Amino acid sequence: MKDQKVWLVIGISCLIFGIMVAYITKGYLPAKNKEIEARYAKDYAAVSVFMIADEAGLYSNTMVTEELFTQKTIVPVLVPTKFIPTDSSGFLVYTEGEKADMLQKRTNVELVKGAFVLKKSIGESTYPDDLQYKRRKEYTFKNNVAGEVKTGSMIDVLVNYLTGDYDVVIPKIKVEKVVAGVDGTAAVAGEATTDAISTLGQITVILSVDEMQFRDIELAEKMGNLQSRVYEDEEQAPSLQTFKYSEMKNLVKQIADLKNLSGDIDSYSSSAYIGFYGDKWDIKEKLAGELSKYKESQRIKRELEQQKADAAAAAKKSTTVKTVTPVKSVKTATPIVPETQETPVAQ
Numbered sequence: 180m181k182d183q184k185v186w187l188v189i190g191i192s193c194l195i196f197g198i199m200v201a202y203i204t205k206g207y208l209p210a211k212n213k214e215i216e217a218r219y220a221k222d223y224a225a226v227s228v229f230m231i232a233d234e235a236g237l238y239s240n241t242m243v244t245e246e247l248f249t250q251k252t253i254v255p256v257l258v259p260t261k262f263i264p265t266d267s268s269g270f271l272v273y274t275e276g277e278k279a280d281m282l283q284k285r286t287n288v289e290l291v292k293g294a295f296v297l298k299k300s301i302g303e304s305t306y307p308d309d310l311q312y313k314r315r316k317e318y319t320f321k322n323n324v325a326g327e328v329k330t331g332s333m334i335d336v337l338v339n340y341l342t343g344d345y346d347v348v349i350p351k352i353k354v355e356k357v358v359a360g361v362d363g364t365a366a367v368a369g370e371a372t373t374d375a376i377s378t379l380g381q382i383t384v385i386l387s388v389d390e391m392q393f394r395d396i397e398l399a400e401k402m403g404n405l406q407s408r409v410y411e412d413e414e415q416a417p418s419l420q421t422f423k424y425s426e427m428k429n430l431v432k433q434i435a436d437l438k439n440l441s442g443d444i445d446s447y448s449s450s451a452y453i454g455f456y457g458d459k460w461d462i463k464e465k466l467a468g469e470l471s472k473y474k475e476s477q478r479i480k481r482e483l484e485q486q487k488a489d490a491a492a493a494a495k496k497s498t499t500v501k502t503v504t505p506v507k508s509v510k511t512a513t514p515i516v517p518e519t520q521e522t523p524v525a526q
Contacts, residue, residue, distance in 0.1 A: 226263060227255045227275040229296040234425030237290040238390055243281045243301065246350070250420050253296060264295075272297055313387045317358055318396065320407040323382035330357050333410040335418050336386075338399035348399045349392050351410060351417035358383040382407075395424050402427065 231237060233252040247253045255275040264271040272295040273281055285302045320328070321339070328334060336349040359382070384407075388396065399405065399422060408418075 222261070224260045225257045226260055226270070227257050228263060228270070229253050229273045229275065229278070229281070230256045231290045231292050231294050231296065234292055234429060236292055236294075237286050239286055239289045241286045241391060242389065243284050243286070245282065246420050248278070250423065264297075271299070273301070313389050314393070315355060315385050315387050316393060317383055317385050318405060319381055319383045321381050321404045322406050323380070324407060324409045327409045328354060328357065328382055328384065328407050330354055333413055333415075335408040335410075336396065336399075337406045337408055338403045338422060339406050340403040345403075345406075346399070346422040347418045347420050348395050348405075348422040349386075349388070350420050351415075352386055352388075352392075354384045355387050356385040358385060391424075395422055398424060398427055398431070402431070 231252065232254040233250075237247075237252065243253075281296070281301055286300060287302055288300050290296065290300060318336070320336075332354045333351050334354060335347050336352060337345050338348050339345045396405070
């Protein structure tokens with residue numbers, strides 16, 4: 180009887196211990212793990228939000244387009260939630276999942292590099308008209324694709340750096356009007372513009388551009404030759420815009436700064452763009468190469484000027500020697516002898 184009680188106590192103890200182990204492993208520990216995970220998730224949670232990455236930033240009244248994302252002007256970055264501004268409605272910045280809500284809307288304020296794209300910085304409504312913020316401007320291209328650049332054509336605006344390297348400045352833009360061809364012949368209003376335009380050489384057209392497109396073309400014109408590339412039809416996808424304004428602007432400024440340090444350039448006007456041709460991405464080598472070429476051209480220029488000065492001095496010296504010779508001959512030819520011969524006759 181005693182043994183049975185002992186075994187009963189042992190059995191009950193084992194049962195209680197088993198229940199406790201089951202509770203700890205199946206209930207308490209998982210709940211505790213979830214609690215810890217939730218606490219850490221709250222402390223270290225991160226959300227992908229949009230930030231301005233372009234050095235030039237974004238101007239006010241700029242339409243948010245897909246190109247701003249593809250050219251890395253606006254980029255998604257992973258940021259801990261505790262550093263993201265919020266209010267009762269949620270995040271005050273645009274997250275990566277809200278990209279569609281940003282497209283075709285305009286910026287209310289200027290956005291600088293490194294700034295979050297706050298929801299209040301983007302207008303609530305989309306552009307009522309895509310042309311509302313565009314202006315017309317004439318541009319001259321070095322080619323006209325054998326006369327294929329016509330009024331209504333869809334073209335890419337390219338900049339050719341004259342070394343086999345180029346960039347797409349504006350992809351898929353409509354030609355509003357063809358103004359003149361290489362021979363300067365103007366298109367006649369109401370008539371087919373292609374009849375009045377030369378099929379070879381440069382061509383002048385009118386494009387409708389916004390502020391950022393105008394800015395990009397202005398800089399591109401100083402760095403190479405503008406060229407056109409015609410689309411087969413309007414259904415073709417636009418080319419990727421590869422011209423990076425901020426990178427090019429910084430490169431041009433660095434070239435100008437280095438050349439100014441050499442004492443060869445006095446201003447940042449058109450001289451800031453001297454000799455910009457070649458590989459744009461290897462900035463250090465490009466700057467060193469451009470500065471070396473510029474100094475070499477200055478050395479050759481100084482040598483030519485010195486040669487001209489030496490030649491002028493030699494010519495002047497030879498002229499001076501020739502004028503002295505007749506003076507000496509005049510002195511030796513002075514007729515003094517006849518006067519001395521007449522004196523004794525008078526006595």
